[in-house]
Amino acid sequence: xxxxxxxxxxxxxxxxxxxxxxxxxxxxxxxxxxxxxxxxxxxxxxxxxxxxxxxxxxxxxxxxxxxxxxxxxxxxxxxxxxxxxxxxxxxxxxxxxxxxxxxxxxxxxxxxxx
Amino acid sequence: xxxxxxxxxxxxxxxxxxxxxxxxxxxxxxxxxxxxxxxxxxxxxxxxxxxxxxxxxxxxxxxxxxxxxxxxxxxxxxxxxxxxxxxxxxxxxxxxxxxxxxxxxxxxxxxxxxxxxxxxxxxxxxxxxxxxxxxxxxxxxxxxxxxxxxxxxxxxxxxxxxxxxxxxx
Numbered sequence: 001x002x003x004x005x006x007x008x009x010x011x012x013x014x015x016x017x018x019x020x021x022x023x024x025x026x027x028x029x030x031x032x033x034x035x036x037x038x039x040x041x042x043x044x045x046x047x048x049x050x051x052x053x054x055x056x057x058x059x060x061x062x063x064x065x066x067x068x069x070x071x072x073x074x075x076x077x078x079x080x081x082x083x084x085x086x087x088x089x090x091x092x093x094x095x096x097x098x099x100x101x102x103x104x105x106x107x108x109x110x111x112x113x114x
Numbered sequence: 115x116x117x118x119x120x121x122x123x124x125x126x127x128x129x130x131x132x133x134x135x136x137x138x139x140x141x142x143x144x145x146x147x148x149x150x151x152x153x154x155x156x157x158x159x160x161x162x163x164x165x166x167x168x169x170x171x172x173x174x175x176x177x178x179x180x181x182x183x184x185x186x187x188x189x190x191x192x193x194x195x196x197x198x199x200x201x202x203x204x205x206x207x208x209x210x211x212x213x214x215x216x217x218x219x220x221x222x223x224x225x226x227x228x229x230x231x232x233x234x235x236x237x238x239x240x241x242x243x244x245x246x247x248x249x250x251x252x253x254x255x256x257x258x259x260x261x262x263x264x265x266x267x268x269x270x271x272x273x274x275x276x277x278x279x280x281x282x283x
Binding site: 028031033059060061062063064065066067068069070080082083084085086087088092094108109111113114 | 205
């Protein structure tokens with residue numbers, strides 16, 4: 001959802017500041033969305049390909065994380081990526097290589113629910 | 115996040131992909147089904163519970179590696195009309211995650227969660243008072259977390275509490 005801008009000369013309301021605060025500190029029931037892209041190489045079958053996705057929101061412990069592969073279908077990987085290490089600062093996206101390959105990729109949307 | 119856990123073990127959640135044709139519908143599965151999986155990852159922490167994939171390919175993973183600090187930060191402050199703080203309660207999203215984790219633990223498919231379930235007598239008493247099971251568990255786990263937090267305050271020697279208790283007997 002786009003944020004509201006404040007015009008010079010207008011009163012800055014609490015809601016104007018709070019919309020920024022809520023991006024950095026999500027409240028219960030809110031979500032943060034974004035994009036991720038997992039890329040790497042696999043030296044053997046089952047090698048770990050991993051990345052860490054930092055969240056904009058901090059301090060609030062998340063409830064869940066959802067990912068898809070709508071931008072880049074998994075290639076060179078055994079299956080679609082999974083997530084782990086879900087904390088207030090972000091989460092891990094990882095998958096396992098399907099053999100010896102120099103090009104493992106997967107990418108799409110993520111949603112963190114608080 | 116989970117939207118509901120029913121007494122028969124059915125769980126419900128929604129796909130987070132706004133462009134999914136099932137975005138308005140509820141996805142459901144049974145907690146005993148193999149597609150609901152506890153996934154330990156490398157290291158002591160980081161575990162999640164994987165829910166089945168939506169038909170659009172989106173998959174949701176529930177947090178399953180809570181620390182005491184994270185659960186304490188995941189509480190609502192309950193205030194009355196005058197703004198006076200009346201207490202705290204754990205958010206339902208975390209309650210449902212913990213409940214599903216316990217259900218997987220009872221099946222032998224996950225290690226024991228951080229906070230225990232109440233005894234059967236305690237839970238029955240809360241349910242007999244008209245509380246929905248999720249709210250009853252929210253109250254119970256809040257009590258477990260905050261009660262231990264009080265004992266763990268820096269400078270508080272729990273042995274003093276035991277000495278005082280024995281003196282009062």
